[in-house]
Amino acid sequence: MIENRKQVIAELQKVIVGKEKILEFVFSAILAGGNILLEDTAGVGKTTLAKSFGRVLALQMQRVQFTPELIPSDILGYMSYHTETKSFAYEEGPIMCHMFFADELNRASGKTQAALLEAMEEKQITVDKTTYALPEPFFVLATQNPLGTVGTQPLPYSQLDRFMVSLTMGYPDMESQLAILKARQKEQPINHLTKMLSKETLIEWQNAVKEVEVTDEVLGYMIRLAEATRNHQSIQIGVSPRGIFALNQMAKAYAWLQNRSFVTPEDIYQVFIPVFSHRIVLEENGFVNRKQAISVLKEIIQEVPVP
Secondary structure, three states: OOOOOHHHHHHHOOOOOOOHHHHHHHHHHHHOOOOEEEEOOOOOOHHHHHHHHHHHOOOOEEEEEOOOOOOOHHHHEEEEEEOOOOEEEEEEOOOOOOEEEEEOHHHOOHHHHHOOHHHHHHOEEEEOOEEEEOOOOOEEEEEEOOOOOOOOOOOOHHHHOOOOEEEOOOOOOHHHHHHHHHHOOOOOHHHHOOOOOOHHHHHHHHHHHHOOEOOHHHHHHHHHHHHHHHHOOOEEEOOOHHHHHHHHHHHHHHHHHOOOOEOOHHHHHHHHHHHHOOOOEEOOOOOOOHHHHHHHHHHHHHHOOOO
16 A cells, blocks of 8 residues: 555646646545536646546546437446347446546536436446446546537536536646646656556545544534525525535545544635535526635635634
8 A cells, every 4th residue: 555645646746737736626525435527628637637547546437428419328328138048138338437437518418417316326327227336436527618618508406416526627827837748748648657546445545534533513614604505695505415415525535635534624624615616506697607606605614603
């Protein structure tokens, strides 16, 4: 086993330059057993980030490009009739993996998007009334194009709520862009990433995260933050109980990644916006708007007393 948990982040930084905090959030969500949503313009490294995590964590990854023509069976698989046995058998879909990369999720139809709901929440799928368990570990890493981009439609609230975190990578700074260009003059650095964990070690780490302690005072702080979103005059729909649970799990994973066995209010402060920003619907426009949501959440985190 590697000696320092941050060695995983250091290995990823060989490819994802200047985005240490984003890498920590994604890794924390994975350790917490959650799903990750990345919203950004094209070309900022979302696909590279997904592939890098797959390599460093040594996970079986399947990537599906979501388009309007995609149907649920393209993801979940289907029942096929075998003439030899004169019976139907399940033909696995790409969902049968450890890391399912749903690229441009919000370009698909609502029916196809909904095919992921059971997998994201219960780690299982149902095909022709038969339920199949997904491999362990399992999580979804999805990207969505900014709303208003041609061919996109908003993800339903029920689906957004199943993502533990919503993140945006943003453009790299000048120094990072220079480092990226120099590193890619002759080769792709992603081809040289080293496997840092085994599947078994990742599961062991996920179990260790569950043992991180959270005091009643810190749990109460999380609940007050969620209640503040439900009572804010600018918010139409506040954070659900699932959102509080996600905040709790994410904070435990983030604390564990910092080599601590307990959660502090500072951990809550760090992960608050990634966990809550996609879970509130504003009164003004009736849908999730990331920039406006972050502005409102910053008000809330300043107003709610810290234990």
